[in-house]
Amino acid sequence: MYGRRDVLRASAALGLLAATSPWLQAAASPGLLTRKVPSSGEALPVIGAGTSGSFEVAPDSAEYQQLKVVLKAFFDGGGKVIDTSPNYGxxxxxxxxxxxxxxxxRQCFIATKIAADSRADAQAQWAGSLKSLRTDKVDLLQIHNLRDWQTQLPYARELKQQGKTRYVGITHYLNSxxxxxASIVRREPLDFIQINYSVNAPQAARELLPLCQDKGIAVLINRAFDDGRLFAKVKGQALPAWAAQAGIGSWAQLFLKFAISHPAVTTVIPATGRPERQLDQLKAGHEPLLSQAQQQALIQQFA
Structure with a gap:
C-alpha cells in the first residue's frame, strides 16, 4: 500500500516526465485514421483502449498516477474509445x-457492458456502472460475452430508447x-459487436467480419496481442523486412495494424498502463494499412 508521500512523489515525478520526456512530447501526431459507425455515420479513431488488467489499480497508488499520463497521451494523440466493464476488478x-x-x-467514447443473469441484477449493475463511471449515460452498452443475452439485449435497447446509451452491442473473446x-448478428439489429481477432487467431475474418459489413454493424477488436502471448513468441525477433515501408516500428504496431487493416474493423482496444506503450500503440493508427499479401504472410507466420 502506498502512503500519501509516495503518491505525491510519484505525481511529481510523472509530471516532470510528461514535461521533459521526448516520447511524451512527441505524442502521436494528429490525424488518427477513423472508421464510421454504420448505424450513425459517426467517425471513431481506429486505435482505442481497454481497461482490463491495466486499470485494476488502487486510486492511491503510483500506478494510478501513471494512468493519468497514459490517458493524457491517449487523448492528446487523438484517441477516444475506451472499453471497460463492471466486472473488471x-x-x-x-x-x-x-x-x-x-x-x-467529453472527449471519451465510453463503452461498457452488462454482465448479469437477470433483469433485476442488470438494473442494479447498470446503476452501479453509472456511479462508477461518474456519468448519467454512456456511448455503447454491450452484453458481455453473450451472458443471458436474450434478457439483457432487450434491456439495453430500452436504455437506448431512454437516451442512456447511444449504441448497443454484444461481445465475445473466444473463437468458440x-x-x-454470427447467429445473433443475422437475427438481431445491433450497432456493434466486439470480438477477438489477431495474427494467430484470424478466424473472425472468415465469416463474422464480412457478415458485419453486410449488416452494417461496427466492430471492436479485443485480444489483438492474444493477452500478451504474441510478444513472447516474437521476443528477440526482427520485424518483417517490409514493416518499415508500412510505417511500423514495433511488434505492437504490427499486431494492431493487422487488425485495423480489415475494412470491417472499426476500432481495436488494446490495454496498457504504461505511457510509452500507449504512444507506441497510437502510431499504428496511421496509414498505410497492410496489404492482403502482408496480412496473409503474418497469418502463415503465426499459424
Missing part, C-alpha cells in the same frame, strides 16, 4: 475517477463464440 471506477480528474469525459455471435 474496479477498472470502471478507476476510469471514471480519472476522466473526472482529467476533465476528459463466433458461431453464436
Amino acid at each position: 474496479g477498472a470502471d471506477s478507476v476510469l471514471g475517477q480519472l476522466l473526472e480528474e482529467g476533465g476528459w469525459h 463464440g463466433h458461431d453464436e455471435v
Whole structure:
C-alpha cells in the first residue's frame, strides 16, 4: 500500500516526465485514421483502449498516477474509445475517477457492458456502472460475452430508447463464440459487436467480419496481442523486412495494424498502463494499412 508521500512523489515525478520526456512530447501526431459507425455515420479513431488488467489499480497508488499520463497521451494523440466493464476488478471506477480528474469525459467514447443473469441484477449493475463511471449515460452498452443475452439485449435497447446509451452491442473473446455471435448478428439489429481477432487467431475474418459489413454493424477488436502471448513468441525477433515501408516500428504496431487493416474493423482496444506503450500503440493508427499479401504472410507466420 502506498502512503500519501509516495503518491505525491510519484505525481511529481510523472509530471516532470510528461514535461521533459521526448516520447511524451512527441505524442502521436494528429490525424488518427477513423472508421464510421454504420448505424450513425459517426467517425471513431481506429486505435482505442481497454481497461482490463491495466486499470485494476488502487486510486492511491503510483500506478494510478501513471494512468493519468497514459490517458493524457491517449487523448492528446487523438484517441477516444475506451472499453471497460463492471466486472473488471474496479477498472470502471478507476476510469471514471480519472476522466473526472482529467476533465476528459467529453472527449471519451465510453463503452461498457452488462454482465448479469437477470433483469433485476442488470438494473442494479447498470446503476452501479453509472456511479462508477461518474456519468448519467454512456456511448455503447454491450452484453458481455453473450451472458443471458436474450434478457439483457432487450434491456439495453430500452436504455437506448431512454437516451442512456447511444449504441448497443454484444461481445465475445473466444473463437468458440463466433458461431453464436454470427447467429445473433443475422437475427438481431445491433450497432456493434466486439470480438477477438489477431495474427494467430484470424478466424473472425472468415465469416463474422464480412457478415458485419453486410449488416452494417461496427466492430471492436479485443485480444489483438492474444493477452500478451504474441510478444513472447516474437521476443528477440526482427520485424518483417517490409514493416518499415508500412510505417511500423514495433511488434505492437504490427499486431494492431493487422487488425485495423480489415475494412470491417472499426476500432481495436488494446490495454496498457504504461505511457510509452500507449504512444507506441497510437502510431499504428496511421496509414498505410497492410496489404492482403502482408496480412496473409503474418497469418502463415503465426499459424
